[in-house]
Amino acid sequence: MIFEPDFMKIQTNIKTNRLILRAPNESDWNMVSYLRTDLIVNQYVNRPTAETKEKALAFVSRMKNEITTGKICYWIVAGYDNPKMKGSICLWNFSEDLKQAELGYDLSPEYQGQGIMNESVIAVLDFGRDILKLDKILAYTHRNNEPSKNLLLRNNFKLLPEMVDAGNKDNIVFEIRFDRS
Numbered sequence: 001m002i003f004e005p006d007f008m009k010i011q012t013n014i015k016t017n018r019l020i021l022r023a024p025n026e027s028d029w030n031m032v033s034y035l036r037t038d039l040i041v042n043q044y045v046n047r048p049t050a051e052t053k054e055k056a057l058a059f060v061s062r063m064k065n066e067i068t069t070g071k072i073c074y075w076i077v078a079g080y081d082n083p084k085m086k087g088s089i090c091l092w093n094f095s096e097d098l099k100q101a102e103l104g105y106d107l108s109p110e111y112q113g114q115g116i117m118n119e120s121v122i123a124v125l126d127f128g129r130d131i132l133k134l135d136k137i138l139a140y141t142h143r144n145n146e147p148s149k150n151l152l153l154r155n156n157f158k159l160l161p162e163m164v165d166a167g168n169k170d171n172i173v174f175e176i177r178f179d180r181s
Contacts, residue, residue, distance in 0.1 A: 014123045021075035029056040031085040044142030086111045089120045099135040129178045136177045143172045
C-alpha cells in the first residue's frame with residue numbers, strides 16, 4: 001500500500017534541538033556504503049550491502065523513489081552544524097490500512113552514545129502519531145542488540161514476546177501504540 005500522491009507534501013525535513021532529519025541525496029553515498037557494509041553496524045542486521053559507490057547510489061536512488069511514491073518515510077540524520085550523514089531512520093512496511101508502520105534506524109558508531117538516535121526516534125514517533133495518524137509502530141531488533149532494545153524501551157515500546165519475525169528468528173519485536181481517544 002502507498003500513500004496518496006500528495007504524500008510528498010507531508011514528508012519534509014524534521015528539526016529537533018540538535019538534528020535535521022532530511023531527505024537523502026547523492027552526496028550521502030559514502031556514509032550509506034559505510035553503514036550498509038561495516039561489520040560493527042551490521043552485526044545484528046541482515047540486509048543487502050552497498051560496498052561500492054554504484055550500489056550506494058542505487059540505494060539512495062531507490063529511497064528517493066520510494067519516498068516520492070509514498071512507500072517509505074526515510075530520513076538522513078544530520079546535525080545543524082554539519083550536514084554530513086550520521087545515520088538514517090525510517091518508517092516503512094506500512095499496513096494496508098496505513099495505520100501501522102515499522103521503524104528502522106542505523107547510526108555510525110562515531111555518533112553512538114550521544115543521544116542522537118533517541119532524539120531522532122522521538123521526532124519520528126511524533127511524526128508517525130501526529131502527521132501520519134498511525135495507531136502503532138513496530139520495531140524489530142536482534143535479541144542481543146542491547147543498545148537498540150534500550151532505545152526502544154526508553155521510548156515506551158513494549159516487547160511482544162509472542163510475535164515472531166519470520167525472516168529472522170534471532171529478532172524480537174517491540175511495538176508502541178498511540179491512544180486515539
